[in-house]
Amino acid sequence: MTTVATPARYATVRGWVAASARSIAPHFPIETFIARNPVAGYETLDHEEAMRRIAHDHGVLLTPSEERFRALHTDGRIPLADLVAALHQLVPEARSPHPIVADEFVTTATEVLLQDLLVSPPRAATSTALPTPASGLSPRVHARVDDLTSRWLTALFGDAAWSTPTRGEGMWDAWRRLAALDPTLPRRVRAGIRSTPAEPAAAIDVALEHWGLEGDGAEEFIRAHILAQPGWSALVRHTAAESRSVDLVSLVAIRATLERLLLPAGATLPVRAPSTGRDEEARLLAVATALRADLTVPDVRAALGRILSLTDAYTRLSIWQEAYERRTARALAPASAPVLRTLEETPRPLAQAIFCIDTRSESFRRHLEAAGPVETLGFAGFFAVPISFRPADGAPGVASCPVLLTPRVAVSESSVERDALGRWRRHRTAIAERGRAAHALGESTLAPYAFAETAGWFFGAASVTRTLAPRLWSSVRTGMRRAKPTTRVDADVVFSLDERVLYAETALRMMGLVDGFAPIVLVCGHGASVTNNPFASGLQCGACGGHEGEPNARAAATIFNDPATRDALAERGITIPDDTLFVAAQMDTVTDEVTLLEPWALPASHEMRVLELTRHLETARQANAADRLAGLPGADRDGDAVRETLRRSSDWAEAFPEWGLMGNAAFIVGPRAITAGVDLGRRAFLHSYEAAADPDGTGLETILTAPLVVAQWINAQYAASTVAPDRFGAGPKPLHNVVGTTGVLSGFGGDLRIGLPWQSVGVGRHAHHEPVRLQVFVQAPLARINEIVDESEVVRNLVVNRWITLRAREHDTARWMRFGRYGWETDDLDTTPVTGMPVGDHETTTKENRS
Incomplete structure (x- = not known):
């Protein structure tokens, strides 16, 4: 095969690279670590089909193995009733009650498929990603290509004095110049590098012509090289969006050129062995044995074969995953029961505290409400104020908002001193x-x-x-350290009045906080104080772009306290009393300490109230610290809980300063009344919402198209780091070797690690996180939700393709409805809470669910 080297041909090659790049999500540098679904590019596919593709491309399963699922069933973690319900949910033909009669053998589709789940040869977890030519012809050469690529990229992205060899050149140009001088490469290879085309797409085309590949074969070749080292590819993909000097075309060109030149001349592509029908025969035999069916009878064999053709190994995994998730959903679903209401006017609370929807806030909110007359609300931790923040110390500004948004305004910290x-x-x-x-x-x-x-x-x-x-x-x-002088943020100056009113009204209506204001409204961001942790940003606020939420809390409080903003809000139907003061605060998720950020700005009229609130915050801190330490490895559970958290925050050898968002499983949108007083085990993102306060539905649209999407990213990353830690995790912390500010290696070389450290999801060899898909519960009009799902492609992909499970109800006395294959259907999920629900190897107790 001979192809003509033209600009059109190069565009085709670049198109193949772009299409293949969707197999891996961009990797954000660890200084601004952002949770992302590592296989987000497959979300346009149904979850079951995505599992097939991911197993083919990446060589891993996206769920626990069938052996693990069967062990959980044997242990009672997956009851038979849940397995049957999941089977009926995903295989409609199995719902038929009619018996199947073959000769003298009588059975049902449900019985046959249940036995298939329990006894068929399990789908093996593959360990080999999509093969490159070298991986099939010479593993030694394949390892050499990986090593040379890793060394080059480490030098390119590292921050040591000797790691800037490119002199402002593009990635491909610099590599061609320097690799041709590498004395560790054979002379023949160096000569071949010097003769490669100056255009990286042309170099890829040379490799494609060398192997005789075109069309689907060419795209698969390119995808194999991108996925050979998914970490480096993910970093290059992210960096390419910001720099023209780095791109995936150059990375593939480097790998393809090294592979072509290092393999012996005349090497040809290995022939893949065709698949056989042995697995299906073994499956048929296993099921027939379990059912005591005689396969020598043609009608019996045909009947069983027909039923088994309804599913395959990936359908079985999908059924197991659905069954696995049902118990978690039962435990976390807000109950459908009448809420006791009274016509008597309730006392005005001391304070209302707005926390981030982060799962770590769930338990602190519960303990704070128990400590005193404080109402809590949940809202994405950037508090609807997307800003670029410039701190007073002169450090570069950071984008303090979700990565889905681009800040238009830079807020600065200044001081009169x-x-x-x-x-x-x-x-x-x-x-x-x-x-x-x-x-x-x-x-x-x-x-x-x-x-x-x-x-x-x-x-x-x-x-x-x-x-x-x-x-x-x-x-x-x-x-x-020198004490920091008094500072303020200029949000009331840099935002116009119309912008301030827009942000304030959006936030208040989304939360349902449009009346009944307390004297103090605490706007509480969060951060994490840790020592010697490359992944420290992964413990910060995801809604603030992997930074602390302090700037956003201060900016939001400034806007809410602005008299002109309040006057404009009153004209829009939101009247904030004159004695209501918004106070910015910051919660440390490692020590549970809540710090008031601008105590000098508190008026004398609120001093006693603030003092009382701080006492309640300290009580909640003590209770929450003890609650969290009960599940942290190596914790001193008999000593002072707060003292232990302080040690963990300052100990540079501590691998478990906190659990982060481990265990996250649900996203609940609705009034606080439906979850108040319920111990959700720090497993739920809680977003406050009152449909009555959001007449046009724009608030709900924002919640479902932004915070929900970010929560799904977090959920998917924790799950992937648990089920495929070698592929999508960052490995054990003690082995980490930091590469500049971009990521970590396990040891001195190899692929850049993506995902979470093992200490974020497991202890020793045992996973602590339950890899379940995000269970979403929304209390809002179904018609409003339908419009959002129809209009948002991102949300529609997540819901329709079953990357999340969406349940909704109109009000708190209605039963939950589930969005299924054909729209809304009555959910058969029993919402009676399950006590002692396990989270991996850790036991948490869900209290009686009362509304």
Whole structure:
């Protein structure tokens, strides 16, 4: 085969690369780690079909194995009733009650397919991704291509002094120039690199012509190279959106060129062995044996074969997954029961506290409500204020909003104490410069030896203190820092009045907070204080782009307190009383401490109320810390809970500072009344919503097209890191080797790790996270939900293709409806809560579900 090298041909090759790139999601650098479904490109497919494609492309299963599911069934975790219900949900033909008669053998479709689930040879979890030519011809060459590519990309994306070899060149041009000089490569290979085309698409085309590939074969070849090292490919895909010098076409060209030149001349593509029908025969025999059916009778064999043809190995996995999720959904579903209402006017609460929908807020909200007269609400942690934030220390601005949004306004932190701010900023700059210098010394080749001779004694003592007394070391460092001067954010200045009113009204209507305001409304962002954790941003606020929520809380409080904004809101039907004060706060999800961010701005009229609120916050902190520590590995459960959380936040050897969003399983949209007082085990994203306060449905549309999507990303990433940790996880923390600010390697080389560290989902060899798809419960008019599903392609893909399970009801006394294959249907899910619901190997108790 000979192809003509033309611009049109190069465009075709680039199109194949773009299509293949959908097999892996972009990887955000760890400094702004964002949860993403690593297989988001398959969401246009039905979940079952996606499992087939992912197994073919990536060599992994997207669910637990059949052996694991069967063990859970034997242990009672998956009851037979749930298995039958799941079977009927996914295989409509199995619902038929009519018996199947073949000769003297009588059975039903349900009975045959149940035995298929229980006894058929399980679908093996493949371990080989889509093969490249080298992986089939010479594993040694394949490993060599991987190693050379990894070394090159480590140098390209690293931050050591010697890791900037490109001189501003494009990725492909720099590689051609430098790889041709690499003495570790054979002379023949170096000569071949020098003669490769200057256009990377042309270099790929040379490889395609070499192997005689075209059409689907060419695209599969390209996809195999992209998926050979999915971590590096995901990083390149993300970076390519911001830089023209890095792109996947160049990455594939590098790999394809190395492979073509390193393999022996004359090598041809290996022939794949055709699949056989042995698996189906073994399946038929296993089911017939279980049913005591005689396969020598033609009618019996034909009848069983006809029923078994309704499903295959991936359908079985899909049925098992559905059955597995039903118990979780039962435990987390808000009950359908009348809510006791009274005509008596309820007392005005001391405060209302708005927390992020983050699952970690669920238990703190419960404990805070139990501590005193405080109502809580849930809202995405950027509080409807998408900003780019410039801190007072002069650091670069960060996008503090969901990655689905682009901030249009830059909010700055400033201070009237200009002299104090200048001294503080110079102090921070000096500390940062010393840190960069120490890091550069560590990356240098010879300097560390001289540095150790002169200052090693000091750093050795410091290391001993950090290891044996982490809290003492943290206190010393805190004492050495200069106090930050009083600052404010200028959200009331940079946003126009119309923008302030829009953001304020949107947030209040989405939450249903349009009347009954308390004297204090706490706007509480969140962050996580950890030490020596490359994935620290993964514990921060996902709604704030992997940053702390402090800037957004302060900006939102400033807007809500603005008199002009309040006057305009009153004209729109939202009257905020004069004595209502919005107070910005920050919750540390490691220590459970809630800090008021601008205490100097509190008026004297609210001092006593704020003091009472802080007491309730401290009570909730004590209770929540004890609650969380009960499930954290290595926790001192007999000591002071708060003291233990402080140790974990400052200990540089602590692999489990907190569990993050481990266990996340549900997204609940509705008034707080439907979940108040219920222990959901930190497994639910809770978004406040009152349909009556959102007459045109725009609030619900925002919830389902933004926070819901981000929650699904988080849910999918935790699940993928659990079921396929070697492919979609980041591996154990002790093995991490950081590559600049982009990611980590396991050891000194190999693929860039994507997903979550194993310590975020498991302990030892046992998974702690339950890999269930997101169970969504929405209390809102069904017609309104239908419009959103119809109009949003992203939401429609998630719902119709079964990447999430959507349930809804009109009001709190109605039964839940489930969105099925043919629209809404009455859900047969028993909403009686299950006590002692396991979360992996960890037991949490769901209390009696009362509305």
